Amino acid sequence: EVQLVESGGGLVQPGGSLRLSCAASGFTFSDHYMDWARQAPGQGLEWVGRIRNKPNGYTTEYAASVKHRFTISRDDSKNSLYLQMNSLKTEDTAVYYCVRGFRYSSGWSTDYWGQGTLVTVSS
Amino acid sequence: DIQMTQSPSSLSASVGDRVTITCRARQGISNYLAWFQQKPGKAPKSLIYGASNLQSGVPSKFSGSGSGTDFTLTISSLQPEDFATYYCQQYNNYPLTFGGGTKVEIK
Numbered sequence: 001e002v003q004l005v006e007s008g009g010g011l012v013q014p015g016g017s018l019r020l021s022c023a024a025s026g027f028t029f030s031d032h033y034m035d036w037a038r039q040a041p042g043q044g045l046e047w048v049g050r051i052r053n054k055p056n057g058y059t060t061e062y063a064a065s066v067k068h069r070f071t072i073s074r075d076d077s078k079n080s081l082y083l084q085m086n087s088l089k090t091e092d093t094a095v096y097y098c099v100r101g102f103r104y105s106s107g108w109s110t111d112y113w114g115q116g117t118l119v120t121v122s123s
Numbered sequence: 124d125i126q127m128t129q130s131p132s133s134l135s136a137s138v139g140d141r142v143t144i145t146c147r148a149r150q151g152i153s154n155y156l157a158w159f160q161q162k163p164g165k166a167p168k169s170l171i172y173g174a175s176n177l178q179s180g181v182p183s184k185f186s187g188s189g190s191g192t193d194f195t196l197t198i199s200s201l202q203p204e205d206f207a208t209y210y211c212q213q214y215n216n217y218p219l220t221f222g223g224g225t226k227v228e229i230k
Contacts, residue, residue, distance in 0.1 A: 035219075045159070045167065045210050047219040061217045064124070097166060109157050109172035109214055116166055 002026040002112045004098045009117030016088050016121070022081040022098030022114055030054060030076035033101030033108050036083050038094035039116075046094070048072075048083070050101070066092075088121045095119075125149055125213050129222035135230040140201045144225045146194045146211035155215035158187055158196045161224075162207045170209075171196065201227070 008020040022034070033056075036048040049062040051072045060072050071084040081098055095116040102111045126149040136142050146156065154174035159167040169178045171187040174194055184199045198205055206229055211222040 044224045045161075045212075045221045047212070047221065050217075050219075063218045102172075104173065104176070106173055107155065107214070109155075109169075110212075111169045111172075111178060113166040113168070 002100065004100060004112055004114035006096060006098050006114045006117035009096065009119045011120045011122065012088055013123050014088060014090055014121055017084070017086045018088065018119060020083040020085070020096055020117060020119070022083075024079045024081065024098075024100070027100070029074075029079040032103075034072075034074060034081045035099040035101060035110055036072060036081075037097045037099050037113075038092075039097070040091075040094045043094075048096070051081070085119070088119075090121050093119060093121045124218055125152060125216055125220050127211055127213055127220050127222040129209075129211060129225050131225060132223060133226040133228060135228045136201050137230045138201055138203060142198045142201050142205075142227060144196045144209055144211075144227075146189075146196070146222050148192045148194075148213055151191045152213045152215035154190045155213055156187070156189065156194050157212045157214065158185075159210045159212065160205075160207045161210065167210065198227075203229075 003025045005023045012018050035050045049072045052059050069087045073082045097116045098114040099110045100112040101108045128147045130145045156174040158171040161167040175187045186197045208224045208226045
């Protein structure tokens with residue numbers, strides 16, 4: 001069974017930093033692209049970024065709203081995905097989801113989502 | 124960025140109704156379109172990828188169609204467990220972008 005379990009959320013002051021983790025199990029983590037997505041309270045979904053797998057150089061993509069502040073990394077030996085968040089703003093307050101990418105004939109979509117971890121940025 | 128517009132933003136329907144949700148991309152995205160279902164307090168669930176391909180385990184009452192800029196998600200016979208918010212997402216270009224969501228409520 002595919003499982004994605006996020007952790008590391010909490011309350012942080014504006015300008016602060018936080019590191020989220022996602023523990024993956026039930027599949028070969030190293031084969032997959034992985035995404036982060038978020039959802040502000042009462043709002044819709046927002047894609048945060050992606051990290052590709054080793055054959056694709058572990059390269060990353062980011063939403064403009066987080067670029068240069070957030071960094072996605074992974075440790076395939078630990079089946080773990082990370083989101084380092086710096087210079088946090090109140091508008092970063094959201095539930096953050098870890099999302100598995102899956103490859104099909106035409107490209108990469110996504111399938112499984114974790115349960116999410118809440119990040120609150122407030123003074 | 125490719126803007127994704129869903130309509131309607133909300134709808135009321137009865138059990139057994141056929142429901143159609145529309146998603147429009149500001150520019151062509153071929154068939155790189157996914158649909159997700161989200162229930163209150165829960166994580167989204169993937170329903171469809173590639174505009175029309177059902178994810179494993181998703182019941183056949185869900186179907187997707189479209190290509191280019193116009194896409195639809197259809198629920199053939201609405202059941203109580205289908206009342207939720209539905210999102211489309213394009214993955215043709217970075218950044219990936221979601222539609223604003225369509226909330227399906229009980230009439």
